[in-house]
Amino acid sequence: MKTEIPPTILVIFGITGDLSKRYLLPSLYHLVEQNLLNEHTEIMGVTRGALKIDELLSTIELCVNSVDKTCDPSAIKKLRERIHIRNMDVTRPEEYDALLKELNDIEEKHGVHMNRLYYLSIPPSTAQPIITLLGEHGHNASGPHGAGSTRLLIEKPFGFDLVSAQELIETTSKQFGEDQVFRIDHYLAKETVQNILAVRFNNPIFTPLWNSKHIAYIEVLAEEKLDIEGRVNFYEQTGALRDIIQSHLLQVLALVTMDQPDELTSDKIHEQKTDLMKLLQSVPLHKVNERVVRGQYDTYKSEVENPHSNVETFVALQTFIASEQWADVPLIVKTGKALTEKLSEVNVVFKPSEQSPHHNVLTFTLQPNESLKLSLRVKKPGFEDVIEPIEMEFKYKNAFSGTFTPTAYERVLMDAIRGDHTLFATADEILESWRVVQPLLDMWAKSSEDLEIYDHGGSGPDTSKLYTAH
DSSP states (O other): OOOOOOOEEEEEETTTSHHIIIIIHHHHHHHHHTTOSOSSEEEEEEESSOOOHHHHHHTSOGGGGSTTOOOOHHHHHHHHHHEEEEEOOTTOHHHHHHHHHHHHHHHHHHTSOOEEEEEEOSOHHHHHHHHHHHHHTTTTSOOTTSOSOEEEEEESOOOSSHHHHHHHHHHHHHHSOGGGEEEEOTTTTSHHHHHHHHHHHHOTTTGGGSSTTTEEEEEEEEEOSSOOTTOHHHHHHHHHIIIIIIIIIHHHHHHHHSOOOSSOOHHHHHHHHHHHHHHBOOOOGGGHHHHEEEEEETTHHHHHTOTTOOOOSEEEEEEOBOSSTTTTOOEEEEEESSBSSOEEEEEEEEOOOSSOOOOOEEEEEEESSOEEEEEEEEEOSSSSOOEEEEEEEEEHHHHTTTSOOOOHHHHHHHHHHHTOOTTEEOHHHHHHHHHHHHHHHHHHTTOOTTEEEEOTTBOOSOOGGGGSOO
């Protein structure tokens, strides 16, 4: 059943920033073009500098999400009419009172109760004081008539480590209820990631096989052909473990290994994800050499102009789940930059049998060329009994060629507007993912002995040792 889209005011802090220009505004254009938003929808862009709407839109390739990248003039006109720009010093408390009045005036003009979404498209260092000021000046409450919902959308990273994540969650919880907070992980909004649960729980052939008796290991990887692309300050402070594994891949791993909930509702899914993540083990420090591979591409130090940098651009680690269902099944999460190809996928590798000493592999390809593959062994045509491997492959673009497929940020925006928390990370999930990686972060802050240098554009360090239990 189609969910009704409520009237909404979307307030974007940092509307002139890179994320807004590359993802949010093009996504909003596409949603307008597809007539997916309520007619009573307004966008309030908050920025420090004086800026006109036409100046903003002229700097953005709005139609990047369209098939032929051709803009619809009527859609651009509709989007332009919905955007307001507010010049605002976000450090001054009185500015939040003025912003609240303007939002109330917009709601009065429309004559309907409007939900409010505050999207913090800003650096994490500036998020906490803004969250506090929003709460202290009434932006955490419902609209002027006591109707409508207020929601806070926060971009990752959610903290820099376990302590800072706890501080951010504590600050946020003082001003907003957990049901109001939407922590954005665009990875979870990818169509193929969503299909992990659909495939697992709607195809009974997999249910009895989803355990340590039948699965040899599971691999979740996100490889990039691009390097850090000049993001020196960000990457020198972050590294691959924080950037991809803590914030994305552990969430994906939880979807692959969590128990089936009683019903596929947001609350039940998050309950099972949290329970699973509590069982995810940190790598014991005495096992780091066996279970972790850390690397840096060979031109990184010169690129960041820091000959002593020990920031990792590649990480692969082996973890386990402390449960009977997953006992002794290696779980490998791997990411790296400046590698041979761009590839994000999940591989579920099944154990061979005495009669057939070969692995069947179920592969979810998240990007590019989203697909679902199952490797099988079949008889080659002919008189001889020759067994050969083949792949049964389902490609989304072929099967659903005429179906509208939202991008990750289009899905994020629509789900937040509808109030659906399913694809957003909870506070407990965030803290558990930091718990898993924190011992490594502490260890690496003191030593770079295990940092392997690999060729830019190469295959990265050898990770073969991670695919057997230690």
